Amino acid sequence: METQRTLRRPVSCTGIGLHSGNKVSLSLKPAPADFGIRFRRSDLGGLEIPATVDNLASIQYATGLACGEGSVETVEHLLAALVSLGVDNVVVELNHPEVPIMDGSASPFVYLIHEAGIKTLTAPRRFLKVVRPIALSSGDKRIALYPSDHFKVTYSISFDHPLLRHQSRTLAITEDSFVEEIASARTFGFLKEVEMLRRHGLALGGSLDNAIVLGETSVLNALRFDDEFVRHKILDVLGDLALVGHRIIGHLVAHRGGHALHTSFAARILEEADAWRLVEGQVDPAFAGRSIMLPVKSGIALNSQ
Numbered sequence: 139m140e141t142q143r144t145l146r147r148p149v150s151c152t153g154i155g156l157h158s159g160n161k162v163s164l165s166l167k168p169a170p171a172d173f174g175i176r177f178r179r180s181d182l183g184g185l186e187i188p189a190t191v192d193n194l195a196s197i198q199y200a201t202g203l204a205c206g207e208g209s210v211e212t213v214e215h216l217l218a219a220l221v222s223l224g225v226d227n228v229v230v231e232l233n234h235p236e237v238p239i240m241d242g243s244a245s246p247f248v249y250l251i252h253e254a255g256i257k258t259l260t261a262p263r264r265f266l267k268v269v270r271p272i273a274l275s276s277g278d279k280r281i282a283l284y285p286s287d288h289f290k291v292t293y294s295i296s297f298d299h300p301l302l303r304h305q306s307r308t309l310a311i312t313e314d315s316f317v318e319e320i321a322s323a324r325t326f327g328f329l330k331e332v333e334m335l336r337r338h339g340l341a342l343g344g345s346l347d348n349a350i351v352l353g354e355t356s357v358l359n360a361l362r363f364d365d366e367f368v369r370h371k372i373l374d375v376l377g378d379l380a381l382v383g384h385r386i387i388g389h390l391v392a393h394r395g396g397h398a399l400h401t402s403f404a405a406r407i408l409e410e411a412d413a414w415r416l417v418e419g420q421v422d423p424a425f426a427g428r429s430i431m432l433p434v435k436s437g438i439a440l441n442s443q
């Protein structure tokens with residue numbers, strides 16, 4: 139039976155907030171089964187903000203959560219690393235409202251999670267298995283989930299920029315494929331946009347050390363992959379869909395999405411409760427690593443998470 143996981147021991151790091159430029163301490167701490175992923179603001183007396191669609195807040199250049207008096211910004215890269223490495227239950231403690239941007243990718247968080255190690259719990263892990271398509275669009279931006287026997291993502295982007303006309307990639311998402319193909323892809327922005335953000339007091343911590351910056355005709359820093367941009371969009375959507383609260387079994391297809399569309403879609407998935415069912419994963423040795431999914435007992439209140 140595939141069971142839930144947490145970290146083996148607490149780990150910490152420091153970095154800076156992308157928008158504030160302030161120094162931030164981040165700790166990841168083990169948590170019990172069915173705890174989920176919760177942010178905890180040590181500077182606000184330990185106020186907790188669970189990473190769920192119910193707590194979605196400001197969505198502009200990054201994904202933010204809020205609960206009561208507390209908020210937390212730029213959660214998506216850390217969430218992508220946690221869910222993709224199979225950390226179901228964890229406390230994310232911060233002394234500031236922004237998750238540190240690190241190098242603009244999820245690689246530093248992967249390193250941190252590997253440092254902590256993974257602890258297996260006894261409670262079964264539940265998956266959200268898509269049984270009919272769910273779709274959402276906004277203008278020419280589209281996102282949809284289709285039934286599939288494993289989780290994969292197809293993402294395509296197109297921009298009106300000579301270096302970024304069109305990129306597309308399909309990837310089956312496993313711990314290994316995430317670490318090798320997606321985690322190190324950095325966030326990107328356009329120089330014009332960065333200057334505008336700065337004038338509004340945002341992106342104060344942004345630099346070529348934590349973002350790919352595109353000028354009119356060139357990239358101002360070296361790329362890690364030719365198609366690092368679309369890989370980063372996959373990273374973002376994995377983090378935003380972590381707010382669904384269950385790992386997904388289905389094929390996600392997105393075109394020109396952003397945090398607003400991704401997070402609206404996370405809420406839509408939970409609303410369309412007849413489009414999926416919760417299943418528990420049981421590993422059948424005859425299928426050499428392939429998971430056989432058993433339905434959770436019928437009549438369960440699916441949206442009560």
Ligand SMILES: [Zn+2]
Nearest residue numbers: 214215325374
């Ligand atoms: Zn991002």
